[in-house]
Amino acid sequence: MAKVILLNGSAKANGCTATALQEMVKIFDEEGIETEIIHVGNKDIRGCVSCGRCEESGKCVFDDLVNEVAPKFEVADGLVVGSPVYYASPNGTILSFMDRLFYSTSFSKHMKVGAAVVSARRGGNTATFDVLNKYFSISGMPIATSTYWNQVHGFNADDVKKDLEGLQTMRNLARNMSFMIKAYADAKEKYGEPVVERDAFTSFSDGK
Numbered sequence: 001m002a003k004v005i006l007l008n009g010s011a012k013a014n015g016c017t018a019t020a021l022q023e024m025v026k027i028f029d030e031e032g033i034e035t036e037i038i039h040v041g042n043k044d045i046r047g048c049v050s051c052g053r054c055e056e057s058g059k060c061v062f063d064d065l066v067n068e069v070a071p072k073f074e075v076a077d078g079l080v081v082g083s084p085v086y087y088a089s090p091n092g093t094i095l096s097f098m099d100r101l102f103y104s105t106s107f108s109k110h111m112k113v114g115a116a117v118v119s120a121r122r123g124g125n126t127a128t129f130d131v132l133n134k135y136f137s138i139s140g141m142p143i144a145t146s147t148y149w150n151q152v153h154g155f156n157a158d159d160v161k162k163d164l165e166g167l168q169t170m171r172n173l174a175r176n177m178s179f180m181i182k183a184y185a186d187a188k189e190k191y192g193e194p195v196v197e198r199d200a201f202t203s204f205s206d207g208k
């Protein structure tokens with residue numbers, strides 16, 4: 001059975017972001033896709049310190065939720081990251097988590113489907129959305145989209161329940177993501193995975 005992990009970057013387990021993710025879960029259930037919502041924003045997650053220890057061990061030197069989620073992400077077919085908008089950016093906790101999750105893990109994320117979801121009272125949504133999508137777009141992860149940018153509006157969960165277009169966007173996003181996961185599974189059988197070249201690693205124009 002295909003599985004999608006949904007990360008809630010908010011400290012509120014039943015806030016606006018969670019309401020958006022729960023709307024997606026209803027569709028994943030209908031589509032026969034297993035889900036797990038993981039609350040990240042209520043944990044004490046520090047940022048990456050660029051120590052490089054993960055290059056030898058394949059896991060983060062700080063043994064917290066990042067290392068718990070990593071093996072789940074490795075076997076998952078899709079990852080949804082949700083965040084409230086804080087000063088027109090994702091909140092600090094989810095950024096620290098995503099930096100460390102993506103940097104410390106060496107398993108292939110290639111062709112796992114990603115989706116970013118943001119919740120704002122009023123503004124800064126698309127800037128936040130762009131930041132979160134960057135984790136997927138550097139990892140060979142196809143990004144699921146919807147009928148609007150993946151956002152809901154509200155200061156609390158009751159507001160989001162009144163944001164009918166926002167909830168519709170979440171349902172369509174989950175349907176599109178489900179389709180992509182199923183289609184990629186079929187395509188892998190039929191065509192195999194695309195080759196990934198990784199030999200070149202250049203930081204300067206002379207290639208050194």
Ligand SMILES: Cc1cc2nc3c(=O)[nH]c(=O)nc-3n(C[C@H](O)[C@H](O)[C@H](O)COP(=O)(O)O)c2cc1C
Binds near residue numbers: 010084089121123155
């Ligand atoms: C520190 C902080 C900064 C915020 N910055 C913004 C912002 O830039 N734009 C906005 O529309 N809402 C902002 N908000 C409001 C939240 O993004 C908004 O209420 C969100 O939907 C809450 O989601 P949650 O219930 O999942 O935590 C901010 C809230 C906090 C606590």
